[in-house]
Amino acid sequence: MEIVxxxxxxxxxxxxxxxxxLENxxxxxxxGLKLLCTTDHAPEMPGAPHYWFFNNQRILPRFLHDVGILRGCEANTLNTDGDLDLPPSSYQxxxxxxxxFHEPVFAPSTEELHTEALINVIKKGKADVLGHLGNPNFPFDIKAVLECAKEHNVAIEINNTSLTGKSRKGSDSRCAQIVEIGKEVxxxxTTGSDAHFCEEIAHLDLAKALLKKYGVDEEKVISTSTxxxxxxxxxxxKERIEEFAELY
Structure with missing residues (x-):
């Protein structure tokens, strides 16, 4: 399985x-990547940029070093209503x-409340993907959330950093359950390195191995082709990105 x-x-x-x-x-x-999603933390995360940083991403060239740039954000789930910490003006x-989920923004609670929050995030339609769901601090009803994600065409991220044991320790077993149930559903x-330094870009081998272990079809892994x-x-x-015409 090649990831691009x-x-x-x-x-x-x-x-x-x-x-x-530019370094990323x-x-x-x-x-060898073809597309790069730049997804800095949204404003409620301590140390994150002001919302103008996200609204101004329209000035970013569509290609940097011949790699297509997708303008993005890692938003924070704020509450059980499924609200995110981006103002309405940012999404366009x-x-x-x-x-x-990030602990400084959403204090870990019960499986029931985590499930409610994730389902409401999906239904509100603002999130394209749910990030690093394997975090053991935020248990949830995996099948219920993944069935909702399928219904609303929201992707599920397999986060390589979560599988290394360096961050969100204990995620590996939950990630395995998510992949197993996700294949069934x-x-x-999608696959994300969650790189915080340029050398970590495209470190995706653990995510690829987990998807391969459970026999997930390449057609269901959207990061396998542009x-x-x-x-x-x-x-x-979303609107078609004309600068990427040859990549569709």
Whole structure:
């Protein structure tokens, strides 16, 4: 399984990452990626940039170092109503929205409340993908959430950093359950390095191995081709990106 899109990466703008968008793009080219999603943390995360940072992403060139740039954000799930921490004006400027739980923004609670929050995030229609769901601090009803994600065409991220044991320790077993149930349900998956330094870009081997272990069809892994990824965005109701015409 070849991966040509890294759908979760951070720059120095996130406050606790160490590379620029240019350095990330250069690393992406060196590692053979075709598309790079730049997804810095949304404003409620401590150290994150102001919302103008996201609204102004329209000035980013569509290609940096010959790698297509998808303008994105890792938004924070704020509450059980499924609200995210981006103002309405931001969405029109962004191609790719990850919704994630982060402990400083959403205090870990019960499985029932986590499930309610995730289902409401999906139903509100702002999130294109649910990020690093394996975090053991946020247990949820996996089948219920994944069935809802399938119904609303929201992708499920397999986060490589979660599988390394360096962050969100204990995620590996839950990620395995998510992949196993996700294959059964028929969700779309994507793969993100969650890079906070340019050398981590395209570190996706653990995610690939997990998807392979459970026999997930490549057609259900949208990061395996530019066409799959960009057409998934169309499925989500996003506008066609004309600069990427040859990649559809």
């Amino acid at each position: 899109v890294d759908s979760h990466t951070h720059t120095i703008a996130s406050g606790h990452a160490y590379s620029t968008i 793009a250069q690393a992406s080219k060196a590692k 400027h962004l191609d790719w929205i990850i919704a994630s 028929g969700v779309y998956f 066409s799959r990824f960009l057409n998934f965005l169309l499925l989500r109701g």
